[in-house]
Amino acid sequence: MNTVVITGANRGIGLGLTKQFLHNHARVIATCRNPIEAKELQALSDNTKLSIYPLIVNDAQSIARFSEELDGRPIDILINNAGVIGGPRQSLQDMDYEAWSEAFEINTIAPFRLSATLLDNLHLSKQPRIINVSSQMGALSSTSTGHHAYRSSKAALNKVMQVLAIELDPQGIIVCNVHPGWVQTDMGGVNAQLTVQESAAGLCNLIDSLTMQQTGKFFSWEGEELAW
Numbered sequence: 614m615n616t617v618v619i620t621g622a623n624r625g626i627g628l629g630l631t632k633q634f635l636h637n638h639a640r641v642i643a644t645c646r647n648p649i650e651a652k653e654l655q656a657l658s659d660n661t662k663l664s665i666y667p668l669i670v671n672d673a674q675s676i677a678r679f680s681e682e683l684d685g686r687p688i689d690i691l692i693n694n695a696g697v698i699g700g701p702r703q704s705l706q707d708m709d710y711e712a713w714s715e716a717f718e719i720n721t722i723a724p725f726r727l728s729a730t731l732l733d734n735l736h737l738s739k740q741p742r743i744i745n746v747s748s749q750m751g752a753l754s755s756t757s758t759g760h761h762a763y764r765s766s767k768a769a770l771n772k773v774m775q776v777l778a779i780e781l782d783p784q785g786i787i788v789c790n791v792h793p794g795w796v797q798t799d800m801g802g803v804n805a806q807l808t809v810q811e812s813a814a815g816l817c818n819l820i821d822s823l824t825m826q827q828t829g830k831f832f833s834w835e836g837e838e839l840a841w
């Protein structure tokens with residue numbers, strides 16, 4: 614049975630992935646900033662395969678405490694899902710630079726730090742995987758405009774993980790980035806194309822099927838390989 618760690622599991626795609634992996638009989642270590650307030654996640658607690666931990670991904674001490682809690686436990690799949698858009702002001706005329714920095718902390722640096730910190734746990738798995746929820750909005754091949762903070766933080770996440778995939782290849786750890794589609798969450802908005810359940814189901818299928826041949830690649834929620 615796979616053990617899956619998911620960040621930002623209290624709402625949106627993270628909550629959807631938690632439900633889907635539990636449905637698929639995986640053991641889920643769901644993390645969020647404030648478990649006490651995570652009512653929808655707590656409502657799943659009857660399932661003995663679910664455990665919930667506090668984790669603020671851009672707080673080094675929070676990551677260290679989480680890692681201590683998991684000491685010696687194998688992790689098969691780490692899903693770096695927690696993310697932010699980078700604030701509403703992202704234009705040439707009006708840029709929120711603090712929110713941009715925070716987007717880099719949460720979207721780019723935190724997935725690297727958490728992956729590095731949990732490496733010993735991943736080594737205890739037979740088929741370890743690091744999955745990063747990125748976005749096509751960060752693809753360098755895209756010519757869309759606006760959302761500079763969000764796009765650049767995801768573009769940087771893509772590069773960081775492409776490098777990590779090469780570095781972890783000899784250790785047999787799969788590293789892939791995924792685009793979840795445009796999803797109906799607080800971030801994606803009500804007009805988005807996909808329900809959380811549709812995206813999460815597609816992502817779970819993809820994540821379960823990944824092999825070392827696919828490490829270092831970027832995939833859509835439907836399993837289609839995407840251009841960086």
Ligand SMILES: NC(=O)c1ccc[n+]([C@@H]2O[C@H](COP(=O)([O-])OP(=O)(O)OC[C@H]3O[C@@H](n4cnc5c(N)ncnc54)[C@H](OP(=O)(O)O)[C@@H]3O)[C@@H](O)[C@H]2O)c1
Pocket residue numbers: 620621622623624625626627645646647668669670671694695696697719746747748749792793794795796797798799800801802805
């Ligand atoms: N929705 C889309 O259409 C779409 C498209 C492409 C990519 N994505 C990516 O998919 C991922 C999930 O997005 P979503 O749509 O589910 O967004 P969401 O509904 O806004 O949820 C974001 C999640 O990230 C958590 N989070 C943010 N900052 C955090 C921090 N510092 N520490 C721990 N958790 C933190 C939030 O926790 P709190 O509740 O505590 O804030 C929440 O659980 C993100 O990486 C996003 O960039 C989404």
